[in-house]
Amino acid sequence: EAGVTQSPTHLIKTRGQQATLRCSPISGHTSVYWYQQALGLGLQFLLWYDEGEERNRGNFPPRFSGRQFPNYSSELNVNALELEDSALYLCASSLGQLNQPQHFGDGTRLSIL
Amino acid sequence: GESVGLHLPTLSVQEGDNSIINCAYSNSASDYFIWYKQESGKGPQFIIDIRSNMDKRQGQRVTVLLNKTVKHLSLQIAATQPGDSAVYFCAETSMEYGNKLVFGAGTILRVKS
Numbered sequence: 001e002a003g004v005t006q007s008p009t010h011l012i013k014t015r016g017q018q019a020t021l022r023c024s025p026i027s028g029h030t031s032v033y034w035y036q037q038a039l040g041l042g043l044q045f046l047l048w049y050d051e052g053e054e055r056n057r058g059n060f061p062p063r064f065s066g067r068q069f070p071n072y073s074s075e076l077n078v079n080a081l082e083l084e085d086s087a088l089y090l091c092a093s094s095l096g097q098l099n100q101p102q103h104f105g106d107g108t109r110l111s112i113l
Numbered sequence: 114g115e116s117v118g119l120h121l122p123t124l125s126v127q128e129g130d131n132s133i134i135n136c137a138y139s140n141s142a143s144d145y146f147i148w149y150k151q152e153s154g155k156g157p158q159f160i161i162d163i164r165s166n167m168d169k170r171q172g173q174r175v176t177v178l179l180n181k182t183v184k185h186l187s188l189q190i191a192a193t194q195p196g197d198s199a200v201y202f203c204a205e206t207s208m209e210y211g212n213k214l215v216f217g218a219g220t221i222l223r224v225k226s
Contacts (some may be wrong), residue, residue, distance in 0.1 A: 004156075031212070041134035043157070043202065043216040047171040090156050098212055099164065102155035 001027065004105035006091050012111045013081050021076040021108045025093030031055075032074040033094070033102055034066060038087035046089075049074055050096045078110070086112045115208075128162045131189040132152065136203035141184060141200040143205040148177060148188045152199045160188070188221075198224045 005024045013019050025032050034046040045058040049068035063079040072093075075111055088109050092102035126132045135207050138146070144165040149157035163170045163177045165184075170177050176189040186203050204214040 032216075033212070035214075039177055042218050043204075043213070043214075045213040048212050058213065092156075092210075098208065099206065100160055101147060101159050102214060103159055105156070106147075106156040 003102055004091055006105040006108050008108060009106075010019070010109045010111070012113060014113050015081055015083060019078045019081060019085075019110055021089050021091075021110070023091030023093075023105060024073045025072050025074070025087045025091075026103055028095070029093035029103075030072055030096040031086045031100075031102075032068055032072065033092040034074070034076045035090045035092065035104075036060075037090055037093050037107070038084070041048075041087075043090070049077070069073050081112050083112050086110060089112075120142060121218040121220065123223060124184060125223045125225060126193050127191060128195060128226050130191045130193055130225055132188075132197070132222060132224075134188045134190075134201050134222065136186040136217050136220075138184050138186060138190075138205045138215075138217075140205060141181075141206055141209040142216070143215075145206050146168055146177070146179060147204045148175075149204065150197075151202065151219070152198045154214075161224070163176045184221075193222075193224050195224045195226055198222055 001004045004018040007022045031050040036044045049057040075079045090107045094100040094102045094109040117179045127132045147162045151157045161172045177208040178187045202219045203217045
Protein backbone atom coordinates (compact mmCIF):
# COMPACT_ATOMS: atom_id res chain seq x y z
CA GLU A 1 0.00 0.00 0.00
CA ALA A 2 1.44 3.36 -0.99
CA GLY A 3 1.97 5.84 1.80
CA VAL A 4 1.37 9.57 1.82
CA THR A 5 3.26 11.20 -1.04
CA GLN A 6 4.29 14.84 -1.21
CA SER A 7 5.73 16.96 -3.97
CA PRO A 8 8.03 18.61 -4.59
CA THR A 9 10.68 17.31 -2.22
CA HIS A 10 12.43 20.65 -2.15
CA LEU A 11 11.26 24.11 -3.14
CA ILE A 12 13.31 27.29 -3.21
CA LYS A 13 11.56 30.64 -3.37
CA THR A 14 12.31 34.26 -2.66
CA ARG A 15 10.51 36.63 -0.34
CA GLY A 16 7.13 37.75 -1.61
CA GLN A 17 6.65 34.82 -3.96
CA GLN A 18 3.95 32.19 -3.70
CA ALA A 19 4.46 28.46 -3.08
CA THR A 20 2.22 25.49 -3.81
CA LEU A 21 2.81 22.17 -2.10
CA ARG A 22 0.97 18.98 -2.99
CA CYS A 23 -0.08 15.88 -1.09
CA SER A 24 -1.67 12.56 -2.01
CA PRO A 25 -3.16 10.66 0.92
CA ILE A 26 -3.17 6.95 1.57
CA SER A 27 -5.86 5.23 -0.46
CA GLY A 28 -9.12 5.17 1.50
CA HIS A 29 -8.21 8.11 3.72
CA THR A 30 -10.51 11.10 3.45
CA SER A 31 -8.74 13.43 5.87
CA VAL A 32 -5.60 15.38 5.06
CA TYR A 33 -3.61 17.44 7.54
CA TRP A 34 -0.80 19.94 7.05
CA TYR A 35 1.88 20.62 9.65
CA GLN A 36 4.89 22.92 9.69
CA GLN A 37 8.16 21.72 11.20
CA ALA A 38 10.42 24.69 11.62
CA LEU A 39 13.81 24.49 13.27
CA GLY A 40 13.45 24.98 16.99
CA LEU A 41 9.65 25.20 16.88
CA GLY A 42 8.66 21.57 16.55
CA LEU A 43 5.63 20.37 14.64
CA GLN A 44 2.83 22.91 14.41
CA PHE A 45 -0.65 22.14 13.06
CA LEU A 46 -1.68 24.17 10.03
CA LEU A 47 -4.86 22.79 8.47
CA TRP A 48 -7.24 19.83 8.41
CA TYR A 49 -9.37 18.94 5.38
CA ASP A 50 -11.98 16.24 5.24
CA GLU A 51 -14.38 15.45 2.40
CA GLY A 52 -13.29 18.60 0.62
CA GLU A 53 -14.01 20.94 3.50
CA GLU A 54 -11.66 22.81 5.85
CA ARG A 55 -12.44 21.39 9.30
CA ASN A 56 -9.85 23.05 11.50
CA ARG A 57 -7.13 25.64 11.22
CA GLY A 58 -4.05 26.31 13.31
CA ASN A 59 -2.70 29.63 14.47
CA PHE A 60 -1.25 30.75 11.14
CA PRO A 61 -1.97 33.88 9.08
CA PRO A 62 -4.50 33.78 6.21
CA ARG A 63 -1.71 33.72 3.61
CA PHE A 64 -1.50 30.02 4.47
CA SER A 65 -4.39 28.35 2.70
CA GLY A 66 -5.23 25.13 0.97
CA ARG A 67 -7.83 22.95 -0.56
CA GLN A 68 -8.80 19.34 -0.95
CA PHE A 69 -9.81 17.87 -4.26
CA PRO A 70 -12.55 15.29 -4.99
CA ASN A 71 -9.89 12.55 -5.09
CA TYR A 72 -8.86 13.64 -1.53
CA SER A 73 -5.48 14.96 -2.58
CA SER A 74 -4.63 18.38 -1.23
CA GLU A 75 -2.67 21.54 -1.93
CA LEU A 76 -1.13 23.93 0.54
CA ASN A 77 -0.61 27.46 -0.75
CA VAL A 78 1.57 30.01 0.95
CA ASN A 79 1.37 33.56 -0.36
CA ALA A 80 3.68 36.51 0.19
CA LEU A 81 6.46 34.26 1.43
CA GLU A 82 8.54 35.45 4.36
CA LEU A 83 11.95 34.25 5.51
CA GLU A 84 10.42 32.61 8.58
CA ASP A 85 8.27 30.39 6.35
CA SER A 86 11.39 28.31 5.71
CA ALA A 87 10.52 24.92 7.13
CA LEU A 88 9.63 21.33 6.40
CA TYR A 89 5.95 21.09 5.51
CA LEU A 90 4.45 17.74 6.35
CA CYS A 91 1.23 16.26 5.13
CA ALA A 92 -0.60 13.48 6.96
CA SER A 93 -3.72 11.51 6.19
CA SER A 94 -6.20 9.47 8.19
CA LEU A 95 -9.65 8.02 8.10
CA GLY A 96 -12.16 10.80 8.59
CA GLN A 97 -13.32 10.02 12.10
CA LEU A 98 -11.92 11.60 15.23
CA ASN A 99 -8.98 9.97 16.97
CA GLN A 100 -7.58 8.02 14.07
CA PRO A 101 -3.85 7.54 13.45
CA GLN A 102 -2.36 10.19 11.21
CA HIS A 103 0.25 8.88 8.79
CA PHE A 104 2.82 11.30 7.45
CA GLY A 105 4.64 11.79 4.20
CA ASP A 106 8.30 12.81 4.06
CA GLY A 107 7.52 16.46 3.55
CA THR A 108 8.44 19.34 1.30
CA ARG A 109 11.47 21.37 2.36
CA LEU A 110 10.63 25.01 1.60
CA SER A 111 13.55 27.41 1.61
CA ILE A 112 13.02 31.15 1.33
CA LEU A 113 15.98 33.20 0.13
CA GLY B 114 0.21 28.01 24.70
CA GLU B 115 -0.43 24.38 23.92
CA SER B 116 2.42 22.16 24.88
CA VAL B 117 3.29 18.54 25.19
CA GLY B 118 6.68 17.63 26.60
CA LEU B 119 8.53 20.88 25.97
CA HIS B 120 11.99 19.50 26.71
CA LEU B 121 14.20 17.90 24.11
CA PRO B 122 16.36 15.46 26.03
CA THR B 123 18.80 12.98 24.57
CA LEU B 124 18.73 9.37 25.64
CA SER B 125 21.78 7.22 24.98
CA VAL B 126 21.41 3.47 25.41
CA GLN B 127 23.51 0.45 24.68
CA GLU B 128 22.37 -1.86 21.93
CA GLY B 129 20.25 -4.63 23.41
CA ASP B 130 19.15 -2.62 26.43
CA ASN B 131 15.60 -1.40 26.97
CA SER B 132 14.78 2.27 26.36
CA ILE B 133 12.17 4.38 28.08
CA ILE B 134 11.17 7.70 26.56
CA ASN B 135 8.96 9.98 28.62
CA CYS B 136 6.48 12.67 27.73
CA ALA B 137 4.42 15.06 29.82
CA TYR B 138 1.23 16.41 28.30
CA SER B 139 -0.66 19.48 29.35
CA ASN B 140 -4.32 18.97 28.48
CA SER B 141 -6.20 16.78 30.93
CA ALA B 142 -9.02 16.53 28.37
CA SER B 143 -6.77 14.82 25.81
CA ASP B 144 -8.12 11.40 24.98
CA TYR B 145 -5.90 10.07 22.20
CA PHE B 146 -2.13 9.83 22.12
CA ILE B 147 0.36 8.75 19.47
CA TRP B 148 4.09 8.07 19.45
CA TYR B 149 6.04 8.86 16.31
CA LYS B 150 9.62 8.14 15.23
CA GLN B 151 11.35 10.58 12.91
CA GLU B 152 14.59 9.71 11.18
CA SER B 153 16.75 12.31 9.50
CA GLY B 154 15.27 13.48 6.22
CA LYS B 155 11.99 11.66 6.71
CA GLY B 156 8.54 12.38 8.02
CA PRO B 157 7.26 11.12 11.38
CA GLN B 158 6.52 7.41 11.33
CA PHE B 159 3.57 6.09 13.37
CA ILE B 160 4.73 3.71 16.11
CA ILE B 161 1.81 3.11 18.43
CA ASP B 162 -1.26 4.84 19.79
CA ILE B 163 -3.36 4.67 22.92
CA ARG B 164 -6.75 5.97 23.92
CA SER B 165 -7.51 7.45 27.29
CA ASN B 166 -9.64 4.49 28.36
CA MET B 167 -6.47 2.37 28.43
CA ASP B 168 -3.39 2.44 30.65
CA LYS B 169 -1.13 0.26 28.56
CA ARG B 170 -0.84 -0.95 25.02
CA GLN B 171 1.75 -3.24 23.50
CA GLY B 172 3.08 -3.56 19.99
CA GLN B 173 6.04 -5.30 18.50
CA ARG B 174 8.97 -4.50 20.84
CA VAL B 175 7.17 -1.36 22.03
CA THR B 176 4.86 -0.59 24.93
CA VAL B 177 3.07 2.66 25.66
CA LEU B 178 1.99 3.52 29.19
CA LEU B 179 -0.49 6.25 30.00
CA ASN B 180 -0.86 7.78 33.45
CA LYS B 181 -3.74 10.22 33.32
CA THR B 182 -3.40 11.18 36.98
CA VAL B 183 -0.08 12.87 36.38
CA LYS B 184 -0.56 13.46 32.64
CA HIS B 185 2.38 11.32 31.67
CA LEU B 186 3.03 9.10 28.69
CA SER B 187 5.97 6.77 28.13
CA LEU B 188 7.28 4.65 25.30
CA GLN B 189 9.26 1.55 26.15
CA ILE B 190 11.40 -0.06 23.46
CA ALA B 191 12.65 -3.55 24.20
CA ALA B 192 16.06 -4.77 23.05
CA THR B 193 16.96 -1.44 21.45
CA GLN B 194 18.69 -1.70 18.08
CA PRO B 195 20.85 0.77 16.11
CA GLY B 196 17.93 1.23 13.71
CA ASP B 197 15.92 2.68 16.60
CA SER B 198 18.15 5.76 16.66
CA ALA B 199 15.89 8.70 15.79
CA VAL B 200 13.87 11.53 17.32
CA TYR B 201 10.74 10.34 19.08
CA PHE B 202 7.69 12.55 19.46
CA CYS B 203 4.59 12.11 21.54
CA ALA B 204 1.40 13.77 20.32
CA GLU B 205 -1.99 14.32 21.90
CA THR B 206 -5.40 15.29 20.68
CA SER B 207 -8.88 15.75 22.05
CA MET B 208 -12.37 16.73 20.97
CA GLU B 209 -11.57 20.37 21.64
CA TYR B 210 -8.49 20.10 19.41
CA GLY B 211 -10.63 18.84 16.53
CA ASN B 212 -8.24 16.18 15.24
CA LYS B 213 -5.30 18.55 15.57
CA LEU B 214 -2.26 16.77 16.97
CA VAL B 215 -0.25 18.73 19.52
CA PHE B 216 3.32 17.50 19.47
CA GLY B 217 5.97 17.46 22.12
CA ALA B 218 9.42 18.82 21.37
CA GLY B 219 10.83 15.33 20.94
CA THR B 220 13.49 13.10 22.45
CA ILE B 221 16.64 12.06 20.65
CA LEU B 222 17.44 8.37 21.07
CA ARG B 223 21.02 7.33 20.37
CA VAL B 224 21.87 3.64 20.35
CA LYS B 225 25.48 2.72 20.98
CA SER B 226 26.81 -0.45 19.41
